[in-house]
Amino acid sequence: MNIFYYDVAIPIPIRETFTYECKESIQVGSRVLVEFRKKKVVGHIVKAVSKKPNFYTIQISEILDEEPIFKSNDIDILFWLADYYQHPIGEVFDTFCPPTLRKPVKRNIHSRNIQSEYKAFSNDKKVTLNKEQVESLEILNNLDGFDPCLLYGVTGSGKTEIYLRLTDTYLTKGKSVLILVPEISLTPQLEDRFVSRFGDNIGIYHSKKTAKQRYDIWERAQSGELKIVIGTRSAVLCPLNELGVIIVDEEHDQSYKQHEGFRFSARDLSIKRAQVEAIPIVLGTATPSLQTLRLVQEKKYKEAKLLKRANGFKPPGFITLDINDSQLESGIAKESLDAITNTLKENKQVLIFINRRGFSPLYECSSCRWIAECSSCDARLVFHHGLNRLICHRCDSAYGVPKKCPACNSSSLNLQGSGTERIELFLENYFEGTTIIRLDQDTTKKKGSLKEILEMVHKSESAILVGTQMLAKGHDFPRVELGIILNCDSGITSPDINSLEKISQLLIQVSGRVGRKENNGKVIIQTRYPEDKNLLELRSGDYLNFALNNLKQKKELRHPPYSAIALLRTTSPLAKHNINFLHQVNKSAKLKSDMSIIGPIPSIISKSRGNFRHHSIIQASSKIDLNKLIKNIIVLAGSWKETKKVKWYFDIDPIDYN
Incomplete structure (x- = not known):
């Protein structure tokens, strides 16, 4: 009787596979049920072992798939992910397995091989492409093999129409198309x-x-029934048959990076998938990431440009409003309120952006300066009017609202600062009878609420839209003629290494929602730093020139994208355990002359959910050298006593130091 041996990836935080035996032949990429530490768990066959191991092996309990759920290309990509991000291989496989298939359910292959026909409806093709769109579409249609291309288009330039035409081209060839969005x-x-x-x-x-x-979408895509899939990060490895092209919309957006658990970048993963599948990938945005701009400069990526809006107009520039001597009402200056009044009189819409949800971010005592803070996090509590609770936006803990100061027993408790909820309530009173629409995480929790809010925006004539970044990204609001940005100063003064890139992209994206239908849009930035050189440079709305200057500075300073960075993040109930572990890394790591480790450093959010947080910044000239160094640290750390006292992980290509 033949015995077959297989390496199985199990979704646990261990960076290795486990060898099992089976009396039947199993295809690599299939799921199996195996015993691990006296429990039955779902694992993935990642490799057939040709020789009998010289150690005892356990029998595979059950084969769960008639056909593999991961093909050979998928497995290559998943191993690359585990190696690049230094994440346990079993958890990597589990991340891209549909939730239904993470359970020990048998998957039978149905005769569902329906080949759907797609045909573009001529009645939707009302748009006549302008010269720039025609030229850009020609560039994209001529891409061949692995051929990354930046589609740089100012806001409102008609990038979506280009996506539609490009999709039509590939459907005509019998190919499928994957479109990724950040949120x-x-x-x-x-x-x-x-x-x-x-x-x-x-x-x-x-x-x-x-x-x-x-699971239904996943099955239909794999069977060939679906040829168009639109999705977020989790869709990046959707098993579309005959995949012809990947389109990444808003490629700059940092939401493509997973913030917890397996911290991968879906944008970078989509590029890797295009490389492995040998297909083109289109990276569309009005505010390209510095990484993408560098690769365009070095001729590694092609570029197609849309420098004007589809209607021929340019996006609006900025008006900086000095609020140092202004009286603010719920964070809004009188000049801004006058501009809102004039816009509403013209039966147009106003967009107010503030990247802070809730009613007030600060609840303090005016007598002793006590401030309401979370007991588990290094974070101030935010007052939410609708819930009448103080909420921690880090761990979601909720607290009652004290009527007297816990420190001095004074009744002089005040709410300071404004969030979307406070601004909404203020505007409802100030502009009685005007439709006020709030779009943030709190208003979109219920199923279907997002669609209802967007429908209300499009149905309303005169209205004020209030929201966070959810309001600023990618939406087409044709009636918005005035934009007001309330709290950009926190971005200007941020110590984050990527702060300039982030704030410039955000300002351009917010302005991109304004004046899309007519050429009289206006964007007001309320600021206490009206002479800030970066704000002055961005006033014209020329992101590309600003970004290229920023890129030049990054090169001089040897900052990413001209070097490779990883954060070694640690958490522990005691700060000293983090510090001791990170000091041990500093002592043991073998650094080349072009490498450095800075740390231990308390994270900007130094405590979360009862644990202290520290990190070290590891920098190298190349990603290859950085990867080797990290692997060496992982091996060494396995034998340290300090390792057992902390939770630690590497954040490769970090987007913030929080």
């Missing part, structure tokens, strides 16, 4: 455009879909 809030608008053009056989894949819905 769930951007899927309804894009879905509507694609359904209007190609019908309703469009797959939408993201975390707000049920496990059943996601």
